[in-house]
Amino acid sequence: MTTDREDLELSLLRTFLAVVRHGSMGRTAAAVAKTQPAVSQQMLRLEKIIGRKLFYRSRGGVKLTSHGELLVAYANRAIDLNEEALARLREESASGPVRLGVSEQTALAGLTPALKRFQRAHPDVELKLMVAAPSKLEFLLTQGELDFVISDPTRIAGLPVLEWRSRLAWLASTDFSIDSFKILPVVLCESTRWWRDKILSSLRRAGWEWRVVFESASLDATLAALDSGLGVSALLPETVRNTGISEVRDARLPVLPEVRFGMFRSRTAATRARALMETALASSLQMATHNRLAHSAEAQVWPSEENALRAAKGLQQVGGAPL
Helix, strand or coil: CCCCCCCCCHHHHHHHHHHHHHCCHHHHHHHHCCCHHHHHHHHHHHHHHHCCCCEEEECCEEEECHHHHHHHHHHHHHHHHHHHHHHHHHCCCCCEEEEEEECHHHCCCCCHHHHHHHHHHCCCEEEEEEECCHHHHHHHHHCCCCCEEEECCCCCCCCCCEEEEEECEEEEECCCCCCCCCCEEEEEEHHHHHHHHHHHHHHHHCCCCEEEEEEECCHHHHHHHHHCCCCEEEECHHHCCCCCEEECCCCCCCCCCEEEEEEEECCCCCCHHHHHHHHHHHHHHHHHHCCCCCCCCCCCECCCHHHHHHHHHCCCCCCCCCC
């Protein structure tokens, strides 16, 4: 029995998720290194295959229809299953310990899908995750007590094997409302202290009056303060798992820049399991962000002399894991 029905294509689903993430065809095109017409054609083709509209289009960007919202979960599952199947079929079995260290501001930011897929594909690998300050992570990496570290590349010596960018967002309780005639209450987390001055300066330049109403070294305490409605905070959206906290869509708030992260490998990380872990992390991060080392159409990057030097030398990605 034959049928003319077309199947969903993974390339279309990846672009679809990128459009969902970036909110417009233009920003997605810049992020995934395609032209805007090419992205639009891909989405029209996906809508034709499904037979339903996935987006409401407007000058400001796109919003998901009910069918688009339904597709998001299926698209993520399809891509995850594809990655898992390829890992199991292409790679040899691996076993042994893999030790990953992350700074608090990057803890589980975009890493959860990679870690889950890796554990499913390689159940005999003993994965250990440590969250600590960049200085401690750097020491443990140089001592060979960690195999990989993910942190701000300006806080770790040496060159990362991979760099990417994530966008900070204004977050608050879903019940919180902004009154432009009152001083803006700001909640700060110590894990973002490297960006604190830039965050507050962006408010000042936008003409906002603000005051810090809560500050903590604990990300959990910061999220609890947001959930209780104390104020707004600039954090990575990926770190928020509380449904009572959402991104603040207020045009009066300044657009927050992107920040850089890097993955560093220990000189001793040369086992099969560690090489597979590096591949899994790199694949997941690239799929999660779709804009590794690519400029967003609406966000500016806070530069540093070190990052500028790397960009000038073209050190965007250095080598791969020894297999």
